[in-house]
């Protein structure tokens with residue numbers, strides 16, 4: 553191995569760059585998770601996560617990747633053979649649907665085009681047709697990380713209410729939490745699923761469920777087998793700041809630090825505005841190159857990542873390989889149906905204007921090296937947007 557000088561640019565849409573402060577917070581001795589010192593840590597992270605989810609309800613923290621919290625959301629609220637309505641926004645929605653099948657649920661998958669978000673009208677129509685009220689839950693991925701499309705969860709809630717349907721609403725926010733505006737209580741979400749390694753700026757290894765009273769009620773009757781994922785013991789220990797089994801103590805040190813930075817120092821609304829601004833600058837670069845953003849509805853553009861469609865016949869993974877080897881910059885691969893056709897630029901987490909410009913410069917040079925037909929000036933377009941306060945005010949007012 554030879555040493556590569558300078559920092560690696562980790563611009564995949566998760567895991568994201570972990571701030572030095574968070575790394576230093578993690579680099580401390582592990583303490584007794586049943587001792588008195590632990591309770592203050594536990595209480596701080598549960599309280600902080602409630603503020604991130606915007607909920608007065610309950611939060612559970614698992615020592616697991618996001619996939620674990622997906623499973624927890626399903627097994628705690630549903631019973632074998634239950635029908636669930638899921639929406640095919642892209643690769644992650646497809647994986648969640650496959651998990652529901654494996655768990656013995658009956659997922660009905662509303663087809664999507666991988667360029668737009670969950671369609672509230674289609675959901676309302678399907679729920680209205682469910683006269684016997686067999687559908688027990690509606691599952692939506694808030695920010696589909698394979699396509700860079702953000703679904704309108706408030707509108708999905710209104711669709712469920714308009715149909716007068718009692719189904720629970722389960723939402724995956726793994727790549728939007730603490731990057732894109734999200735309101736668990738206000739939007740009437742029953743279970744929100746989150747993960748540590750994206751907007752929360754932590755290493756992988758923690759995941760979350762935020763739980764409404766209605767979901768808690770449903771969990772008392774839910775019959776899917778569960779042990780590790782069971783909410784009951786978690787919720788019995790968490791008011792005192794404890795866990796029923798060994799938590800990922802050092803990651804919780806990191807979480808406490810990250811929550812302070814996001815909630816108290818920068819402020820969540822500023823965090824959201826920063827992500828929107830970087831997403832807009834990225835789209836301006838992509839268009840100046842003459843390339844296409846995969847997301848097709850401007851109301852649903854993701855603020856945490858942008859998926860870029862290459863011209864037919866160009867191999868996106870070869871492009872990513874060139875960019876990694878030449879510039880030490882990691883970009884997201886195309887997943888599922890769009891494999892090889894798109895690359896994804898992650899602009900979430902601990903990120904600023906110059907990290908974006910460096911990332912876009914790596915893309916522009918790599919696109920040229922890979923022989924992608926290109927107009928120059930993408931980086932310049934992003935720079936003019938970032939440097940022009942007026943453009944940004946216009947955009948914020950729009």
Ligand SMILES: *Cc1c(COP(=O)(O)O)cnc(C)c1O
Nearest residue numbers: 617618619644695697726727747
């Ligand atoms: C990353 C991601 C997941 C998977 O999370 P893991 O931590 O890899 O298990 C699920 N859903 C979405 C939307 C994601 O971005």
